[in-house]
Amino acid sequence: MLIALGVTGGIGAYKAVEVARGLQKRGHEVVAIMTASATKFVGPVTFEAITRRRVITDQFESGANSDIEHIALASSIDLLLVAPATANILGKFANGLADDFLSTLYTATRAPVLVAPAMNTNMFAHEAVRRNLDALAARGVRFVDPGEGYLACGWIGKGRLAEPDEIVAAAEAILRPTGTGPAPREAAASVLGGRRVIVTAGPTYEDVDPVRFIGNRSSGRMGFAIAAEAARRGADVTLIMGPTAVEPPAVRDVVKVRSAADMHDAVIGLADRADLVVMAAAVADYSPVERAAQKVHKAGETLTLVLRKTPDILGELGRRRLAAGRGPVLVGFAAETERVSEQAEAKRAHKHVDLIVANDVSRSDAGFEVDTNAVTIVGAHGAEVLPLMTKTRAAAEILDRVERLLAGSPAATRALRN
């Protein structure tokens, strides 16, 4: 999900770097907004390097449509998190002042707001600050309370910014109450509510010997975004993931696998009871015929590896469904570098699946290792080319179409679950 991380001018600003990292590890995208005083503590370049996005430091920066940027961002974020939040920004939020990007964003967004205050003990205890905190709490703003301890100003007491882990956990609790089940209203409203969903994500590693493998560049982010969005809509999600450094979202079950063969066994074992299978994983198409028991040593000028085709998991699910006349909704992915829609349609027909989500991996802003994607969704009624968007948004677009399919065939899928 997309999180706006507001950083204000406190000594704890350096901890916000860890907060950004922690959120990313859990598969979120972070856009950092720094107030002018925050930049005196930590350089924007630090956040830029971590978030791989432009850091917003000035509402009136020229050339970037900045006068409307806060409105665009306000409507696309899933959470506004401010860490550390100074007495000053709390005062602005509480009183509706909007004289910089962050305070303007607060007044413009409808997203949940989470604030981690940090300041001197006496400031934290001051009646004016307490009143602002109360006003914000009454408006639904949530807080990660400051800790007690040694403060940079030399005082010992309450006011130190909460630890990054705690802040990340508080953000997760707001974004994904799904680890413990969705909000009942949301679950009931979505066609995916209560449905069994399998999502695969990430690469597979095909071992050559005990130290080498054949892998690919998939980070798992697209599959993670789908798993998280399905869980948010109330689905009972099992995420089957290949090896990746990105943290998976907190869904009901996370099954970690390594090779295409492992992924095949994990998916096939669960697919019979599923309502939907989304194969977002970049499964290896070929795997070494033999895995050497010992490390292969350097010898001749060339080395030949003999590879064998891996089982096509999605193809197998498609064939089974065709034979049985019923089965889960099937969604596949296609990473293409040319004739994207055409290749995707061929794949859809060949694998007997409902939707193929194709992305042009020759673009640098879409596909592997980035937070954005430009997908073409190919279904029975043709291809829809969607613009560049965050993977979170793309996941929602994909699941909107899946919900239409599920709504159209409830009996077929329900029959399988009994």
Ligand code: C5P
């Ligand atoms: O056939 P191709 O690899 O181009 O198709 C990609 C789609 O098929 C993806 O959804 C991928 O997860 C799935 N796939 C699979 N089993 C394989 C290879 C790919 O299920 N062995």
